Amino acid sequence: MAAILESxxxxxxxxxxxxxxxxxxxxxxxxxxxxxxxxFWLDFARRLDFDPRREIGGYDDLALLGHFDDExxxxxxxxxxxxxxxxxxxxxxxxxxGSTGLPKSRINVEDFRTDYEELSDRLPVEGFPPGAxxxxxxxxxPRRLRLAIEHLAQHRGGICFLVDLDPRWVNQLIxxxxxxxxxxxKRHVVEQGLKLLRAHDxxxxxxxxxxxxxxxxxxxxxxxxxxxxxxxxxxxxxPQFHRFACEELIPGVVFYPVxxxxxxxxxxxAQRAGxxxxxxxxAGxxxxxxxxAGxxxxxxxxAGxxGSPEIGGADDAAAGAAAGAAAPAARWAITYYAxxxxxxxxxxxxxxxxxxxxxxxxxxxxxxxxxxxxxMPRFLERDEAERAAPVPEFPWDGVRNVRLxxxxxxxxxxxxx
Numbered sequence: 001m002a003a004i005l006e007s008x009x010x011x012x013x014x015x016x017x018x019x020x021x022x023x024x025x026x027x028x029x030x031x032x033x034x035x036x037x038x039x040f041w042l043d044f045a046r047r048l049d050f051d052p053r054r055e056i057g058g059y060d061d062l063a064l065l066g067h068f069d070d071e072x073x074x075x076x077x078x079x080x081x082x083x084x085x086x087x088x089x090x091x092x093x094x095x096x097x098g099s100t101g102l103p104k105s106r107i108n109v110e111d112f113r114t115d116y117e118e119l120s121d122r123l124p125v126e127g128f129p130p131g132a133x134x135x136x137x138x139x140x141x142p143r144r145l146r147l148a149i150e151h152l153a154q155h156r157g158g159i160c161f162l163v164d165l166d167p168r169w170v171n172q173l174i175x176x177x178x179x180x181x182x183x184x185x186k187r188h189v190v191e192q193g194l195k196l197l198r199a200h201d202x203x204x205x206x207x208x209x210x211x212x213x214x215x216x217x218x219x220x221x222x223x224x225x226x227x228x229x230x231x232x233x234x235x236x237x238x239p240q241f242h243r244f245a246c247e248e249l250i251p252g253v254v255f256y257p258v259x260x261x262x263x264x265x266x267x268x269x270a271q272r273a274g275x276x277x278x279x280x281x282x283a284g285x286x287x288x289x290x291x292x293a294g295x296x297x298x299x300x301x302x303a304g305x306x307g308s309p310e311i312g313g314a315d316d317a318a319a320g321a322a323a324g325a326a327a328p329a330a331r332w333a334i335t336y337y338a339x340x341x342x343x344x345x346x347x348x349x350x351x352x353x354x355x356x357x358x359x360x361x362x363x364x365x366x367x368x369x370x371x372x373x374x375x376m377p378r379f380l381e382r383d384e385a386e387r388a389a390p391v392p393e394f395p396w397d398g399v400r401n402v403r404l405x406x407x408x409x410x411x412x413x414x415x416x417x
Contacts, residue, residue: 012395016340020396021058023341023370028056031375036085040072041375043080059344062368067353068379073104073263081107083372094144094262097167103142106262111373112144115265116152118339119258122268123156127229127254131157132204137193137212139167144262149207149231161200163192190215197225207231210241217249233258233266239332239401246332259336259402263376264343264367267336270391270398333401337394344368345399347387350407353380359387364405381405 095103134153153160260266347363357363365381388398
């Protein structure tokens with residue numbers, strides 16, 4: 001039976017790789033075509049000594065373009081990123097949190113709707129019943145999350161309630177060393193959420209970050225207020241916090257973590273959460289049939305900086321994490337899989353990004369986004385993780401135990417995320 005499963009997964013991996021290579025050819029054709037591409041990539045192509053549409057035949061060939069530099073997304077003019085093929089369509093601009101400098105901006109037409117509609121198909125109905133209303137207790141303003149969570153609720157037949165939350169102000173308070181104001185702002189945010197939960201008894205689903213979840217659960221019992229599912233993202237998720245959330249913060253509530261950002265979309269966990277239970281102990285196969293199980297072969301895709309003040313529940317979250325230290329970390333570790341072929345997550349050697357790390361080895365996250373709205377090849381993210389093998393649900397490589405890149409822990413302020 002195991003051999004049959006392994007053979008089935010290997011075949012699925014090969015098929016997924018073919019779809020990825022096809023997607024790469026399609027997106028390179030779109031973004032480097034003078035009729036459909038955006039000014040940035042068309043200008044980029046003019047400075048190359050080859051035609052990407054002819055030389056790039058699949059994912060591995062994207063190395064010919066080098067690494068995407070996030071400095072290109074800082075500042076304007078923003079219209080250099082609007083593809084000519086989308087001319088006349090309403091365009092939104094989403095910004096990152098600005099934790100590594102001037103916020104990065106990206107244009108958006110339909111991507112956030114597509115990403116969250118695909119996610120909706122994976123949400124367990126026992127925690128996120130269709131027609132239920134949502135509370136979005138997370139970053140608002142120019143963040144993609146604000147519109148995306150509202151669209152997710154509406155797509156599922158619900159109504160989304162929102163709070164005001166400026167993560168940049170949180171980061172500024174941390175940088176300035178103003179803990180009293182930080183605590184006051186945390187209370188302000190949590191109070192907004194509590195008022196909505198108490199005033200609207202149809203709210204059954206909650207989106208928030210780990211820090212804000214800890215702060216909210218410190219004040220009230222979310223299960224008693226009717227919350228059935230918590231969709232949690234925007235920061236790293238340690239095995240200790242995962243256990244703490246499921247067993248102590250929100251017992252009996254479905255906990256669904258995701259890994260994502262403005263530039264990528266959403267990476268989903270290997271298996272859906274159970275009722276206050278861990279994900280599968282083995283996020284990937286016990287061992288890949290061959291290296292081709294990942295991206296390598298042609299047959300074969302946050303908590304704050306250590307020691308930083310946090311916006312919510314820092315002491316309680318730390319205490320809960322310590323209390324669960326005896327639990328095997330592997331049991332509560334989460335492996336995420338990118339929405340391939342729309343996006344690809346690859347783990348590379350931080351000292352040599354040309355080398356893909358082995359299964360189980362720690363590497364830096366390298367993100368490639370492949371949509372008609374955004375072409376972002378081989379961007380070196382600020383995160384690290386362990387490389388995980390494909391699974392039947394996601395026949396491409398995953399990333400396990402995502403966290404801030406160790407080299408950046410002392411320099412990046414993450415705040416609310």
